Amino acid sequence: MPRILLIDDDEHLAAPLTTYFARFGCTLDSAKRPSEGIAKLRAGHYDAAILDVMLPEMDGFELCREIRKESDIPIVMLTARGEVMDRVVGLELGADDYVPKPFEPRELVARVQTILRRQRSAPAAAAATNAQLRVFDGLSIDLDRRQVMRHGERVELTGTEFDLLALLAGEPGKVFSRDDILNRLRGHEAELFTRAVDIVVSRLRKKLEPLDCIKTLRNAGYALAVAPGEPSS
16 A cells, blocks of 8 residues: 655645545555654655645755655645746656645545556566666666666666656657657646656756766757667676
8 A cells, every 4th residue: 555645734634635545545644844754754665755835844845855865755746826936846856746736636646646656667567578677878777676877876866757767768769759758757647747848857867967868859859869888787
């Protein structure tokens, strides 16, 4: 049963969401303060975290930044409706998705389920195609273990960053449009937000430096442009 941690100081939100998530086979724990949430993440295993933007002690953006220093757990941000900049900032800091307030509980559950399903399906898809390891010059991608090595050193990626890299590596040289990437990685339940793709690509490029393997084709999309190589040791 997946365990989700909600960090939100709205005392009227946790109880109904806990009941609603249970209907879909998920355990939802909650914390009202960021310090309490960080302590719970360190003490127990969680499959995803849901962060509100407006929090005491520190805002959700700072909390996302702190969590990303220690964990690549999937993160969903709860943002104010219409605040596009909140979504952009959250994604830039490493969030995997966002849900604008006010929201329907079913939408939040669907977003979390999509992220968890994506993580579970990647190893299965790799085994089915007998292609668990993709190796390029200076870069190796283990689809089964969801690990990336750059020149022999492990690169810590968020779930969305890894899924994007795995998608591009599945067909090196092929150009994927932003809509292609959104549909393949986030499914049809999420609204199209093409700026999100640019943000994730930017984060991924920075983490893969000094490798320069993700190319932008103007008005077309993105492609992995790197030569085949030997496995990193």
